[in-house]
Amino acid sequence: MPEGPEIRRAADRIEQAIAGPLIEDVQFAFEHLQPYESELIGQRVLEVETRGKAMLTHFDNGLSIYSHNQLYGVWMIRPKGHFPQTRRQLRLAIHGDEKMALLYSASSIEVLGQEGIKNHSFLRGIGPDVMNKATQKQTLKRRLSKQLEKHKRRRLCGLLLDQKVVCGIGNYLRSEILFLAGVHPSQRPVDCTESQLKLLAKLMISVPEQAYKTGGITNDLKRAETLKAQGAPKSQYRHWVFGRKNQSCYSCGETIIKSTFAGRRCYYCPTCQNG
């Protein structure tokens, strides 16, 4: 399941492929969307915005294609005219001047105007997105702090994965953020100190941001580099705790524990995260 940084990187690839030049063709598989094809052809794609697991491909005539990949949807970028060999169902094709952005298998596709975006049931229901480029970091941090305050009696392990509270944090980011904050997964915001809460709000932005820039590395970058140079596999140098069951904590040497919290596997250091 892709997390915020991976979705943002997918959106970047689509942007690089089709944003800018006039769009030469748009094809929807769903009949009720086909009337929009002629409205979108000849327009430009301005940007591809991500909101949680949803994407908004904004065109310069004010229309946007909303897509949510659910579990099976996948975008593929190909040179124009070169469709991939796949059994997947093509649901949407956007042809730029050199490349095509193809969306396969996704079931949730809509065309929305400004009002439609504002009133969209999924988009209205989700919390602040830690990967949203349009929101200033200070504003985002304030919103995240508010969410932590609002849900202060819920355990952080569940809270961080709840898209209604915060978007863009998936399973590996959850373990990493809690480790760096020195907070046990079963702690609630109400059990945290003021400075832990401040740190949490900060890390909820900076950890996904680093993962986005580095292709998923949340570990200290110097350490990751050293370990990589020593021949360690990516699974070993990528994270502080995630996926490192029974191995030594990079910070204190204690053995990392794997457990299940809020239905998903979670890794933590019992010494660094004892509250």
Ligand SMILES: [Zn+2]
């Ligand atoms: Zn430790």
